[in-house]
Amino acid sequence: MYKILRKTLIFLLLIPGTILATTYSWTDKNGVTHFSDQARSSAAIIKEIPANISNQKNTTQQPAATLAQPMQISITSPHDQETIHANDGKISINTVFPAVKDAKVVLFMDNKEIAASVNGNFELNGVERGEHTLKAHLFYKNQFITESNHVTFFMWRAIEKNVSRATV
Numbered sequence: 001m002y003k004i005l006r007k008t009l010i011f012l013l014l015i016p017g018t019i020l021a022t023t024y025s026w027t028d029k030n031g032v033t034h035f036s037d038q039a040r041s042s043a044a045i046i047k048e049i050p051a052n053i054s055n056q057k058n059t060t061q062q063p064a065a066t067l068a069q070p071m072q073i074s075i076t077s078p079h080d081q082e083t084i085h086a087n088d089g090k091i092s093i094n095t096v097f098p099a100v101k102d103a104k105v106v107l108f109m110d111n112k113e114i115a116a117s118v119n120g121n122f123e124l125n126g127v128e129r130g131e132h133t134l135k136a137h138l139f140y141k142n143q144f145i146t147e148s149n150h151v152t153f154f155m156w157r158a159i160e161k162n163v164s165r166a167t168v
Contacts (some may be wrong), residue, residue: 073097073138077154089127095120129157
């Protein structure tokens with residue numbers, strides 16, 4: 001038993017726990033900014049980040065290892081078709097996207113821009129009852145990069161006292 005435990009411990013210590021994920025950025029002749037894990041002659045390194053190989057859950061940003069892929073954004077909360085029970089109309093909205101300096105998330109509800117954030121987390125108050133759609137736009141250095149999945153949620157409110165427009 002002791003031998004097996006010792007061998008397992010030695011094996012685990014020899015496995016490297018992190019890798020480096022490097023993302024490059026460049027602008028082509030048409031003014032379009034590109035992101036890649038492949039270096040180009042005119043590319044600049046955005047950030048070199050140690051990325052944990054383990055499957056740890058990070059609720060505000062994707063693991064840095066995914067930075068080598070094209071930049072993406074997703075709304076993780078609320079879930080699509082979720083019903084929110086909140087008499088005050090309060091809702092938390094969370095997104096995940098690569099941890100990149102100068103990135104910004106703009107949130108849209110019912111196709112109207114309602115808030116912006118650098119960390120991708122939003123608190124809305126006074127959301128009216130009924131069906132609503134959410135989407136998020138990811139910007140890098142004030143340039144549009146991509147759009148999130150569309151999420152539909154249903155706000156359930158037992159009372160309609162002091163109902164107002166959604167505010168941040």
